[in-house]
Amino acid sequence: MEFLIVSTLNGVIYGMLLFMVSAGLTLIFGMMGVLNFAHASFYMLGAYFAYTLSGLFNFWVGLIVAPLLVAIIGMLIERYMLRRVHAHGHAHELLLTFGLVFIFEELIKLFYGDFPVSYQRPDYLNFAIFNLFGTDYPFYRVFIGLVALLMFIVLFVLLTRTRVGMVVRAAERLPDTARALGHNVPMVFLGVFGAGAGLAGLSGAVAGAFFPTNPNMALELGVIVFVVVVVGGLGSLAGSLIASLLIGVFSSFAVGLDWSLASLFGLIGLGDWANSLGGLVTMPLSSISATVPFLLMLIVLLVRPAGLMGSKN
Amino acid sequence: MxxxxxxxxxxxxxxxxxxxxxxxxxxxxxxxxxxxxxxxxxxxxxxxxxxxxxxxxxxxxxxxxxxxxxxxxxxxxxxxxxxxxLTRSFQITNVFSRMSAFENIRIGVMARHGIRFNLYRRIRPMRAINEESHALLRQVRLDHRADSLASDLTYSEQRALEIGMTLATGAEVxxxxxxxxxMSRDETAYMVELIRQVTEGKTxxxxxxxxxxxxxxxxxxxxxxxxxxxxxxxxxxxxxxxxxxxxxxxxxxxx
Amino acid sequence: MRYALIAILALLALLIIAPPLLGTGWQYALINALIAALFAAAFNLLVGQGGMLSFGHAAYFGVGAFTVIHLMQSVEYGDFPFPTVLLPLAGAAVSLLCGVLAGFFATMRSGVYFALVTLALAELLHSLAPHWDEMFGGEAGLSSMRMPSLGLTFGSTLEVYYLTLAWVVICIGLLYAYTRTPFGRLTLALRDNEQRIRFMGFNAHGTKILVFGISAMFSGVAGSLMAISNETANYSVFSTQVSALVVLHTFVGGSTIFFGPIVGACVLSLFTFVVSGVTHSWMLYQGIIFVLVMLFAPKGIGGVIQAHIEQRHSLPWKRLAAPYALATLAGLMVACATVFVVQSLEIVLSREYAAAVARTGEYAPYTVFGLEWRVFHPLTWLFPLLLLVPGLYMLRRAFARIQTLWDNDESDDDGDIATTPELMEGGR
Structure with a gap:
């Protein structure tokens, strides 16, 4: 019971964090057709910038200014790099962002070293919010969830209730028509790219103070975020929210479970036979927890490439 | 029925x-x-x-x-x-744009001869294939453009190439x-004449x-x-x- | 084309004659460069000729490597006799099989979705391998030893080098021959227009599976050679980095030209060998080179060279000489400034330097380009700035001039340097 509640809570919060990063990625793909490999790098940049700023000023300055800096970097990339290679097609844009991943990772290593930095949350945020079955539950986890929730509400209101949001949604569906109607589509792209980068930066700034901040964080999170946007359906915000929660909860549960295919066979009385096979069949879920998301991604791509909520094929 | x-x-x-x-x-x-x-x-x-x-x-x-x-x-x-x-052409130009006009036709000729998964012979010495491709290219009056990339051809030349590719597969229909x-009036007249010629005996x-x-x-x-x-x-x-x-x-x- | 043949033969002669005169370090670097070249050529069969961008080619490279390690182990324990020389055949066979299987599914999708399927497949293997002891030896991986065969002991790096060279030359030769078969031509047609080949009576899915399989097969040979050379393989051969590196090599070299990726792989892996001994930031430099190529030379180094060869009769070489010299000089200035800043940062921001500062309380001078620099001296930071700003300005001017000279002289095709039939078709 304890495991169930704590794991669910951890999973939901991790899922909301995943959503904060994947929201920008999926929005950018939906509008511009660019699959931005460097998106998780923005997450990493957010964490490192916030680390530096919180050292120079305080935690809150880092939390607010770091995402803005990341958004500016994102806009510069869109304006001076992506737009330049746009004529060569989407594959080329994708390759360009792919190269940027290495540059960002190496720059971070250059400035901060190969090892994790100790990006700390302030002490007054460091308390147990409640006690579950004798275990303290850290407030900061809840804080991450709250920031994500706040961001989701802001994003939702922006997209559905404001003029800008309408243009964004129009430009997403029919860029040429939107342009013909006199909207400045390149400007919208610039804004969306910047906003997406800023969101990833914000999640880095929040999460970096809880999870390790190291040069590998972009690559590690990057592949999971890809899984999320694919499973949710490339371009679908609602889809990636569901997929984020799904994968968040799954990862959190899988770590603690030692189920295997063999135990599944055990249910129908074939346990001994399955155990004798060894190999994949007896591998516990906890050790293949990193594999399952990719399997899910693969199945979605092959069976329903539009994803859970996507409508485009 | x-x-x-x-x-x-x-x-x-x-x-x-x-x-x-x-x-x-x-x-x-x-x-x-x-x-x-x-x-x-x-x-x-x-x-x-x-x-x-x-x-x-x-x-x-x-x-x-x-x-x-x-x-x-x-x-x-x-x-x-x-x-x-039975084979078709398309409303929008639909050629192999980064291959030469000759090669565009030759792919069709390969199809006609059932050459699909041939990995063990060079194509250049295949005389029947190459000669037939040249003949077809002549038929759609593109022999002087044999080595040009399909994307470098003029619009009406590309449409003629399309018809050549369609013929190359040996389709009866x-x-x-x-x-x-x-197309302009002159180009249209030219194309009508071409179609009349090359579809002789076909449907x-x-x-x-x-x-x-x-x-x-x-x-x-x-x-x-x-x-x-x-x-x-x-x-x-x-x-x-x-x-x-x-x-x-x-x-x-x-x- | 005759010149190209002579150049290739000369290069081959050099590759045969030179290595005994080099140290083992260089021999080893050449082995890696050859393997990277074959891997890139195999990858480019799929990407450049088949038009399918894969982000998970490490999977087939790794399958080749593990196949060979397993086989080497059974040879080592005397279970199964198999000549070391022919080991890559086994890697090729298993990779072909895996490639056909994976290709069957992956080629059901196209574009970004295809790329994501290949990525997912490789990540699947990469995340599974460290937990699967019997197959991949867990996190430590598997090791074995090269057994003597055909009178060769394979004890020295040089012998391994010649084995690698032979396999790489044969395989690249086969890949080149592929481009001149009917199926090779069909592959190009597939890249240009899949719909059309279907309506011409070809089975597009089957064609794509076979292209994928063959590309995987030659990638497997490259992986096999890597396993033979290292006598070990672990799950990291499936990593994103391996898939990424081959993408980098291929596109820096130029995917629209057969020899582009091979040149890119050789240049970049030898660059890595030389530079990684001097600086930790070699990957940064490689990333910068890749992004610059993507931005300013979308068809890669090979594309630039090819454009020059094609236009050699029409270009105003005499008038181009000055701007080219200016661009070279400016490029060197900018590169120099960049390297200076990166190397300075690498030293000043390192842990050792911070420790020294903490210990002695002062910022000691450091050495870059054989000169001493002080961290807080204005000249230290003025120097790269003085190179960078005029360098960038000169580069802009030079390229504007080069652009006009090229445009003026273009005959009928407007600088389009796509895959020309001449190059792909070979001897005309």
Missing amino acids: DTETQSDVLVIDDLRKHFGGLEIMRGVDLTIKHGERHALVGPNGAGKSTLFNLISGEHRPSGGHIYLQGQRISGLKPEQISRRG ILLDEPTAG LMMVEHDMSVVFGLCDRISVLVYGRILATGGPEEIRSNQEVQSAYLGEEEEH
Whole structure:
């Protein structure tokens, strides 16, 4: 019971964090057709910038200014790099962002070293919010969830209730028509790219103070975020929210479970036979927890490439 | 089912197609005879392109049948239909843009000879293939452009190349989708002459908007309106058909 | 084309004659460069010729490597005799099989979705391998030893080098021959227009599976050679980095030209060998080179060279000489400034330097380009700035001039340097 509640809570919060990063990625793909490999790098940049700023000023300055800096970097990339290679097609844009991943990772290593930095949350945020079955539950986890929730509400209101949001949604569906109607589509792209980068930066700034901040964080999170946007359906915000929660909860549960295919066979009385096979069949879920998301991604791509909520094929 | 004779090359029987709830083809019956040049005309949105897509295997029919030389082809894949002797061109230029004109044709000739997975011979010494490709290129009057990239050809040269590629597959039945669209008067005249020459002895079905092309080139004409064949007949018959006039030709003259 | 043949033969002669005169370090670097070249050529069969961008080619490279290690182990334990020389055949066979299987599924999708399927497949293997002891030896991986065969002991790096060279030359030769078969031509047609080949009577899915399989097969040979050379393999051969590196090599070299990726792989892996001994930031430099190529030379180094060869008769070489010299000089200035800044940062921001500062309380001078620099001296930071700003300005001017000279002289095709039939078709 304890495991169930704590794991669910951890999973939901991790899922909301995943959503904060994947929201920008999926929005950018939906509008511009660019699959931005460097998106998780923005997450990493957010964490490192916030680390530096919180050292120079305080935690809150880092939390607010770091995402803005990341958004500016994102806009510069869109304006001076992506737009330049746009004529060569989407594959080329994708390759360009792919190269940027290495540059960002190496720059971070250059400035901060190969090892994790100790990006700390302030002490007054460091308390147990409640006690579950004798275990303290850290407030900061809840804080991450709250920031994500706040961001989701802001994003939702922006997209559905404001003029800008309408243009964004129009430009997403029919860029040429939107342009013909006199909207400045390149400007919208610039804004969306910047906003997406800023969101990833914000999640880095929040999460970096809880999870390790190291040069590998972009690559590690990057592949999971890809899984999320694919499973949710490339371009679908609602889809990636569901997929984020799904994968968040799954990862959190899988770590603690030692189920295997063999135990599944055990249910129908074939346990001994399955155990004798060894190999994949007896591998516990906890050790293949990193594999399952990719399997899910693969199945979605092959069976329903539009994803859970996507409508485009 | 109509009585099927040797001369009926393509028989379409009560063909239906709907996308979701939208009914595009509402029971088309059409018979194309061997060696005829048949035009398919009709207002925009009548379903001409959809009919081509159904015949050539791009889409599966929702109902009805299509027979080619007496064999059912409805439900087959495009490549299977192509191998049975029916091939098509496209409304928009659809060539291998980064290959030379000669190579564009040669791919078609390879298809005709059933060379699909040949990895053990060089293509350059294959004399029959190369000579046939050159002959076809001459036939569509592109021999002087053999080595140019397809993307470097002029628009009308690309359309001619398309027709050459269609011929190269050795098809007996050729479907051309608006072969003169977007051409000047001179280019159109040139293209009509070319089509007349190269389809000699083959069966041709074409979608065409230019009525002078239709009446000048085709033996029979079918008028497609809202997913149904309104009328089929010779040029004179169609010209004088009252129903057709009101549904289609009249509208055209207003332009 | 005759010159190209002579150049290739000369290069081959050099590759045969030179290595005994080099140290083992260089021999080893050449082995890696050859393997990277074959891997890139195999990858480019899929990407450049088949038009399918894969982000998970490490999978087939790794499958080749593990196949060979397993086989080497059974040879080592005397279970199964198999000549070391022919080991890559086994890697090729298993990779072909895996490639056909994976290709069957992956080629059901196209574009970004295809890329994501290949990525997912490789990540699947990469995340599974460290937990699967019997197959991949867990996190430590598997090791074995090269057994003597055909009178060769394979004890020295040089012998391994010649084995690698032979396999790489044969395989690249086969890949080149592929481009001149009917199926090779069909592959190009597939890249240009999949719909059209279907309507011409070809089975597009089957064609794509075979292209994928063959590309995987030659990638497997490259992986096999890597396993033979290292005598070990672990799950990291499936990593994103391996898939990424081959993408980098291929596109820096130029994917529209057969020899582009091979040149890119050789240049970049030898660059890595030389530079990684001097600086930790070699990957940064490689990333910068890749992004610059993507931005300013979309068809890669090979594309630039090819454009020059094609236009050699029409270009105003005399008038181009000055701007080219200016561009070279400016490029060197900018590169120099960049390297200076990166190397300075690498030293000043390192842990060792911070420790020294903490210990002695002062910022000691450091050495870059053989000169001493002080961290807080204005000249230290003025120097790269003085190179960078005029360098960038000169580069802009030079390229504007080069652009006009090229445009003026273009005959009928407007600088389009796509895959020309001459190059792909070979001897005309």
